Amino acid sequence: MTDTESPQPGSAPHEGVVTLTDWMSSRTDEQLTEMLRLRPDLTVPPPATLDVLAGRSQQRASVLRAAEDLDTLALTVVEYLALERADDNPVSRTRLDTLVGKRATKKSVTAALDVLRSRALVRGTTDLTMVPSARDAVPWRVGRILDAKPELTAERVDAALASIEPRERELLTTLAKSSSIGRTKDAAPGTPPDRPVQRLLAAGLLTWLDENTVELPQQVSQALRGEPVSDPSSLTPPAVTAVSHPISDIDATAAGEALELLRQCASVLDALGSAPAPTLKAGGLGVRELRRVAKSAEVDETRVALVVELLAAAGLIASGMPDPPPPGDNGDDMWAPTPALDAWTAASPAKRWAALATGWLETARLPWLIGMRDANDKPVAALSDEARSTAAPRDRRVVLGVLADLRAGESVDVADLVRTATWRRPRIAPRLGLTPVTKFVAEATTLGIVAHGALTSAGRALIRGADAAAAMHTAMPEPIDYVLVQADLTVVAPGPLTPELHQTMALIADVESAGAATMYRLGETSLRRALDAGMSAAELHALFAGTSRTPIPQALTYLIDDVARRHGRLRAGVASAFVRCEDPALLAEVLASPAAEPLALRALAPTVAISQAPLADVLAHLRAAGFAPAGEDSSGTIVDVTTRGARVVGRRSRPLYRTPAVPTDEQLGRLVGEMRAGTKASEVRRSEGVRSDGTRASGAATIALLQRAAASRSSVSIGYVDAAGVSSERVVEPVAVGGGQLDAWDPAGGLVRHFTLHRITSVSLLG
Template sequence: MSGTTLADWLRAQDDAALVALLRARPDLATPPPADMSVLATRVGTRASIARACEDLDTFTLAVLEALVVQGGDSEPVALATLTQVLGPDVKPRPLKQAVARLRSFALAWGDDDALSVPPVTREAFGAHPGGLGRRTGQTYDLGGITEGEQRVLQKLAAGPPIGDTKDASRVVPLEKAETPVQRLLARGLLLRRDPGTVELPREIGLALRGERPLGPIQVTEPKPKTAVLPQNGIDATGGGEALELVRHVENLITSWSAEPPPVLRTGGLGVRDLRKVAKDLGVDEQRAALLIELVVGADLVANTEATEPEWVPTTKADVWLAATAEVRWATVAHAWLELPRLPALIGRRDEKDKLFTPLADEIRRAQAPRDRRWVLDTLAAFPKGTAISNPADLAALLGWRAPRRGGRQRDELVRWTVEEGTAVGVLALGAITTAGRVLLDEGPGHAAKTLGDALPAPLDHVLVQADLTVVAPGRLEPDLADEMALVANVESAGSATVYRISEATVRRALDAGRTADELQELFKIRSRTPVPQSLSYLIDDAARRHGRLRGGAAGSFLRCDDPVLISEVLAHPEAARLELRRIAPTVVVSPLPLADVLDGLRSAGFAPAAEGPDGQVLDLRPGGRRTTPRQRTARKPVSPAVPADERLGEFVRLVRAGDRAAATPRGERVAVPGNLGAGPSATLSLLQQAARARRRVLVGFVDSHGTAAQRVIEPHVVGGGVLEGYDHSYGEVLRFPLHRVTSAALVDED
């Protein structure tokens, strides 16, 4: 049986089919192939076939393997013979659909009675496709074999078909054979590969395996157990997670502004610093690790790369902190989507028992963004509101759709993506949120607006409780949120945030310049519940004692209208450490910075306040350290980008033009030797002839970067060392120095 060559089969395909091929396998178009023979060669390369197989589902891969088992890599096979390998469960319709898909990938070509596959396809299935040995083309008689011989054959038939044995050292006649292996070798039912190895012929393996030689084959994809939930409920839950994420990131930036953790000598962040972040934020270590990876991935924190490097917030963090909650979320969520790392590995150990730590190079995975999108795109393909509660069901679905993608950790990758996506607010209740769907399709800008529309309007009020707690029943307006963060500490967060007010938090607000009257007015206006007397008393009492001591820069000074209080301060043991010295009955000075003096007095139980030159209370809270954002390098894509269909169509036209040029009579095709200045006279004559006749020319040239390329142009001007012509495909006029032209051929248009 003979079949057409791959190049001829490709030539017979229409342009739409070739565009679909280049879209499915974009590596074939990089760089654009010169003609159909070049394209056919690329189709059959080992790396390209392996990459294409990553996009095939389980059943289509089984059909491709069956083609290899039947010898389609050496001679054409009929479609009908595939059922001998695939088994009776495979019906004609899905089989034809799978073969059509293989043809669309150019992994198989030819008519149904003469299907072929590229020769190196066999290597995509390991040394023994289907777990079967070499084909011999012989017919074997298995009658009369003993029970021992049957066991040997059955074991090799199950795969692999190779067995190690001492009995293969030499082949003896049947009458002298003593062991099952020797007898099988003597009868030709085993093949001797070398003195210690035997192989079972493929024909015998197929016969012994029965009617399903490749085992059970799942023709259709598994159906995960799903539930339909209200989309607004999914969005509300995801919105709550998004706000929680923003709050945690904000607190992490604030914490590291004041106390940046050191960078380990090996890179990354130490375990103790990870535990401190988890404790400060009130989250588990896995969540803390994810947050750390996100703030660095979003360029909100960076390595200072100094002599003693630290992880310090960048100047971008200030822009982020000033943005709205939805914009802050979109920035972090997009950073997670594009993060080339696997945060879920943190806390695990590698094969050498080395612990994976946050921000370490060991958890970098270039394919992580691609795999993350793969999982999310699958969820987004379900109708809105469809939830898959069990990640194992989703992993089974993805495992069937692309069994060669994701590696050994595929199922874990699915679970990690679902867990992290839920923590980030892209997923909720096992379904994708509307904002998450927009993030995938349209980017962070549109996703921020979508989240803002889904979130309830910010509240302008709180509920003050008698136990000095304040409940925010939802997201607060930015100015109110800032005031509450100043005067109270967050005790618990979620859909409702609970704040705790104490003397220390009231004093913090007073230190920042708020007055007692302003704090009383804040709760009076903003609280929907009556302000308890205990809170009013607390504010008034703290304000009464606050600021009786006044500090300024001398180094620094303290002043007080009450000389007795000054004497009390000087009598305290802390006064010696602060080097306090009385210069007047109501004035004390120190050479230390004012902030250090005030902190020392507060730790001693006093309540001083800082004042500025105008006598008003001065906020001395540190603004936090900042570093310059690192210069980001463009992330190299794991797989080639897919050009637009218009561009692919141009590649197809270029390939066909190359074919026509190759078929042009010899006298109308000129190759230009290098270093010939304006080019030989034959080239000039050919190009000038094309210009006069308005014919198109396939021009091969080397650009200024040394890259070889080809374009089909219509010459307008040929002379003065320059070729100028119009490229109809790109709609532009091109100029080529003739010394860069490497080949030229007239092209006859169809």
């Protein structure tokens, strides 16, 4: 039920209600549950009564948090109510409509008031009362709406800025980079008109507030910072120019980007698995190591910075002690893949993409900051704390939410995106400037969440909590189970391969080029790799015969047979390692080669030699010397000794910032019932005289008594329970009451103290 509907039977009417506690009592359980859902901080710790809830909901910090999601219209309504002092005396809805005028429709103002009431920032329908702290939620100077200059369009601002002198522009730039309000004696009447401030006032580039104060209009500030210019007095969302694209084209482009990103992620994971990267002392991945990974993975360095952030967000890489440790390990932490990589690799491409996209959407980091200079003029390292931002997930959702509200396939330029996002969330407008929004869209494009400036079907499903993997699976081309073998020993995969065939091709061939179609190169080294893994020549012939849509070239048949004939004639095993060969001449050649010395090979018989080096090292050295040995186990069966790469188990680090858990609707419903019961029990106890000193009748009476004492500058005696639960009696002189807090002069301490209202147990007026 909204406030414009009739209250349910048994509920008190809203009009005439003075206190916030009584107004909350008149709300339905559903309305209170919704308020607690929108303001979860009010539930920690659970308030015992509605009295406590009302006091807590007026706390400045809680009010500012509740106002984060308010748009420009709702905050302007708060501004008008603040100008009319609605925190002291109710303001009629008719008066508010008169103030708003034609800037917004009555329907939209009603909707804004419903939003404010749902958060307990405003109460009443015909007569409106505002929580005092709500004034502080307005992110601009209260009263700016009265001085707004809608005539300052982007063209007029540019023309005016072009006509001023460098000294005057410097003055404006200083205001644009700091506070928009400046203090100057040159604003006083009678100041010579040739002074810079007077010239800027005459040109409309400054707004006169009083004889000592001027303000930089928002449009001028935006133009100086290179931001899209918007009218601050507009109470309607900015008009945007949407361009329509076929959704099929958008999804197809996104699928291509997603597949390319998955290939790059696999390359970076292989590089980090083969050679883990040391963790910087301050955390993160150093520039030199980032370049090494980029070179090894054959991926652009800027793209690698984003890729490692995505992999970390998805839990696929972490910093810790890798297993097995790399050569020359000194015990320091290193960045390497986690055990989650194995399950991720085995998943379908769409599910692998969904893991990356979800990680990016929820990560409290800004990957686009990598490489920029920090406060100490040092480049921001990948995976470092300097790129951390707890507001990042929220900001991404605001930007993508603007695109989600367009029709499928529609895109807008970044300037319109910035204007709309900042109109919707003016309190976080500094974080939604041209640069951050552009970077958000660029990252979303790389991930396939956005394509051609429009939200993809998979991106829309992602931000709405639907099955994003299924949407991306539909957009991706169907995996194919065949390849095209060429006469030059290249193999073309004209689309994404099935997971099984993809893994097989990665084993027996080297990627030469990737894209919509992947080109593989067959060679002696790649075929030997397949034989080392246990495949036989017959299996290789059968594989190409069964998967190639083109005839098998004779050169490939000869190559397979030739490599297989030479492969395994020389065999190495564990002794630590042994080398055996049916051809004594070949083994003698091995013992006389340069590889024998570092391996410390020693002949036991004409066909057998041993080494103390590990089997993998023996095989590597012999292959490097030009031989083609095969590994075998104790039974003589060929074994694959290829390592899977290092793995590191990520440690659960204590988060730098904690956000309150959002309770479920069922939990909130129970809490509302408990507060109503607690309020009723409190009223019964007060009616029976069960109270500390008999002076406090209700929370409303306490506030009224304190406000009266503040107005008459009288002293009061208060009973107070501090955060440690210690009770005390104090004599103070109230100064101000509001926002859930009492500010009072303490004669004993000689200073102003602050008391939380719901901790005051009794009040007695002393005179």
